[in-house]
Amino acid sequence: MTMNDQKSFNEIPTLDVAPLIAGPQDPAYSDCVRTLADAAHHVGFAQLIGHGLEGRQARLLDATRRFFALPEAEKMQVYIGNSDNHRGYVPFGEEIMASGIPDTKEAFDLSLDLPPEHPAVKAGTPLLGPNQWPRLEGFRESVMDYYDAVFALGKVIFRAFAVGLGQDPELFLRYVSTPPSQLRLLHYPNNEDAVDRPGIGEHTDYECFTLLKPTAPGLEVFNTDGEWISVPYDPDALVLNIGDLLELWTNGYYVATSHRVRKVRQERYAFPLFFTVDYHTEVAPLEAFKDAAGSDNARAVVSGEHLRAQTMQSFRYMLERLQRGEASLPTDALPYYSLGREAETLEPQRSR
Ligand SMILES: O=C(O)CCC(=O)C(=O)O
């Protein structure tokens, strides 16, 4: 399998995923898988239409607007630093960029809502456990309804990714039982003075892939010619991109493309679901994608440890726990920010 035959790209392909949702018996399934796999290989990004999530997205946006409009003190009641499993409100300035320039955003982070008595939580698996919920009528229902639906779509996409690699369709889904796949509700407020400040600096996503619903333009992608190109805003599209783990798993065949959010004047919301696999999953290049030299096993990571290590180095409350000796970094973690196409060409700039 050759890794270096990526074409240069100047636009992001659009793909109707209805045949993927319908399943392999759909006459268009195979073509759709091919288009998806080509996009993952050459671009690392695609715009997905035909996903059917529009109604849930509208309810999610309404709930999100109401949450961020709450007084700061109320939002801080569900502060992420209160959580043992990284859930809750992320105020401005909480996320620290390697470059030192703060992102202009606040967030609410959640994932699978597992009760303390769930076996994986009882076993102490990091990043798993309950969400924190604000007292806000209908918020939890609208948010979890979207989470469940976008998670289900993620499974459909993950299966298609395996088929597109010529692998067993269930290859990746075998590792999707209670993954710490995070949904973020991001709010970039209206800011007329936002000149020369990033909304989010350049980065790759840490997980397998991301399904993102933005509410306005701003997202830019780093192409093979080293230029930043805009992802045109399509209100009907979910933006898909490959993350670090799927790049590692395919030894770079699917590429984790660097992206950023342009400085924002206009108020903007964005809802990324970072789809990943169960915490203890070992990720290393698949047999069919290994380098001839055979040095790949050295690059194996435990998926959850990679995610946790990257997160721990970018959230203020986590760094404080590290400093106080209440937490420690995973021992086999890769250095902060070492995967993804841009890592070879650009200086690291930020946390996510
Ligand atoms: O706000 C966006 O559109 C993208 C956000 C993003 O790239 C991220 O949170 O990883």
Ligand SMILES: [Fe+2]
């Ligand atoms: Fe991202």
